[in-house]
Amino acid sequence: MVLVLGLLLLANAFAGGQGDAGKKSLKIGKIPITMQANYHQAHVKHLIAYAKEKYNADVTVIDGEFSTEASVKGVETFIAQGVNGILLHSLDEKVNDQMVKAARKAKIPIVTFYIPTFSRLVPHLQINEAETSFQMGKVAALKWREWYPNKPIKIGVIDYLTVEIVQKHRTGPFIAGVLSVDPTAQVVSKLEGSANVQKAMAAMQDMLQAHPEVNLVYGANADHALGALAALENAGRGKAVNGKCLTEIVIGTDATEGELAKLYNPSSSFKITQGLQPRVNAIAEMDLLYNCITGAQNPDAWIQIDTFNKFISYWDTPIEEAQKFIEDQYFTKLDLKSAASK
Numbered sequence: 001m002v003l004v005l006g007l008l009l010l011a012n013a014f015a016g017g018q019g020d021a022g023k024k025s026l027k028i029g030k031i032p033i034t035m036q037a038n039y040h041q042a043h044v045k046h047l048i049a050y051a052k053e054k055y056n057a058d059v060t061v062i063d064g065e066f067s068t069e070a071s072v073k074g075v076e077t078f079i080a081q082g083v084n085g086i087l088l089h090s091l092d093e094k095v096n097d098q099m100v101k102a103a104r105k106a107k108i109p110i111v112t113f114y115i116p117t118f119s120r121l122v123p124h125l126q127i128n129e130a131e132t133s134f135q136m137g138k139v140a141a142l143k144w145r146e147w148y149p150n151k152p153i154k155i156g157v158i159d160y161l162t163v164e165i166v167q168k169h170r171t172g173p174f175i176a177g178v179l180s181v182d183p184t185a186q187v188v189s190k191l192e193g194s195a196n197v198q199k200a201m202a203a204m205q206d207m208l209q210a211h212p213e214v215n216l217v218y219g220a221n222a223d224h225a226l227g228a229l230a231a232l233e234n235a236g237r238g239k240a241v242n243g244k245c246l247t248e249i250v251i252g253t254d255a256t257e258g259e260l261a262k263l264y265n266p267s268s269s270f271k272i273t274q275g276l277q278p279r280v281n282a283i284a285e286m287d288l289l290y291n292c293i294t295g296a297q298n299p300d301a302w303i304q305i306d307t308f309n310k311f312i313s314y315w316d317t318p319i320e321e322a323q324k325f326i327e328d329q330y331f332t333k334l335d336l337k338s339a340a341s342k
Helices: 002-014 038-055 068-081 093-104 128-147 164-181 196-209 222-234 257-263 278-294 319-332 336-340
Strands: 028-033 057-061 086-087 110-113 124-128 152-158 186-192 215-217 249-250 270-275 304-308 310-313
Touching: 028 068, 028 278, 038 057, 038 278, 038 319, 068 086, 068 093, 068 164, 086 093, 086 215, 086 270, 086 278, 086 336, 093 110, 093 257, 110 278, 128 164, 128 215, 128 249, 128 270, 128 310, 128 319, 152 196, 152 222, 164 215, 186 196, 196 222, 215 310, 222 257, 222 270, 257 270, 257 310, 257 319, 257 336, 278 304, 310 319, 319 336
Parallel strands: 028 057, 028 086, 086 110, 110 124, 124 304, 152 186, 152 215, 215 249, 249 270
Antiparallel strands: 270 310
């Protein structure tokens, strides 16, 4: 594979280029999976601030562009720059293996985030989302059964279909949560939402054409959920009355401003999400990498450190609690009460 060969040649050229934590300023390379999503924008912002404050480290960011090719080029760039450490969030576990091997051959510590190496080569930070995903499915099914006991549950998903970790931590547990309440519930459609609202919206439009009976709609991230909701609204759906959904319940993941403004609107059918915590994750990621740089953590030993999401629903989570969450995690100045009333 050409990309892999390039990495290995570069690693040979820069072997021995690892810096140490005793220098005045550490140089850290960060590759987020995409910079389009609000979550990753907030994560990077927290990371840059925390790394500088806690470790006097300067962070350079290269957008992974939701592409293994872009991530490989990013790792190549950071190896060539001789950074002290790399933080990697990329799509493909097997390609992650090759990027990690190249970085380690150059004696640069590297830590993976959310999607690990296939061979479990280096320390990894994992958002353990299965519990909250299951909870979201269970709560959605219970509400639907409470409101419409004679209407069978039909699940539709806007998803990252080929990303195994999303199926393991988000979509799979969500569906399992629904089935724990109603074993007769059916998944009628799962469509690719890709990495933006427009593609998710188009996918939901296709789903409605083929399966208008869908009544639990899960979006695997904020863009997927908000795109699905926009398509529902354009079709005259997506509505609720005093928090009671009329034609479907929309469930998301991320708990961004856009999601929460809809979630707390009593007239919207978007009612459940799980809040990823960019501040928590950025701190844990940087701490783990720093330990690898200093030798407190073996940079060539697999270890998984877990962080967790926050369950948020219209019925169970006070809006004041959600307000504090987005202020702490997403740098927001949005007044949720005001936004939800529009």
